[in-house]
Amino acid sequence: MPYINIKVTDEQVTKEQKRQLIEGATQLVVDVLDKNPKTTHVVIEEIPIENWGVNGTQYLGTEK
Structure with missing residues (x-):
């Protein structure tokens, strides 16, 4: 049973983006x-x- 843990910064990741990551x-x-x-x-x-x-x-979110 694979378990995948994805960590992202809380910078407004949308439900659709999360769905795509999971898929x-x-x-x-x-x-x-x-x-x-x-x-x-x-x-x-x-x-x-x-x-x-x-x-x-x-990281403060100001770097691009």
Whole structure:
């Protein structure tokens, strides 16, 4: 039973984008690992942007 945990910053990810992530991640384990989609679990965690860091510094959402 695959369990996929996707973590993203909480920058207004839409329900449609989440649906696409769940669908795509599920299809990936079906294609690559030959797993059953009915037993594949996907969880999306939205992390507050101030709890995210990159290159040794806190990410504040202003960098592009």
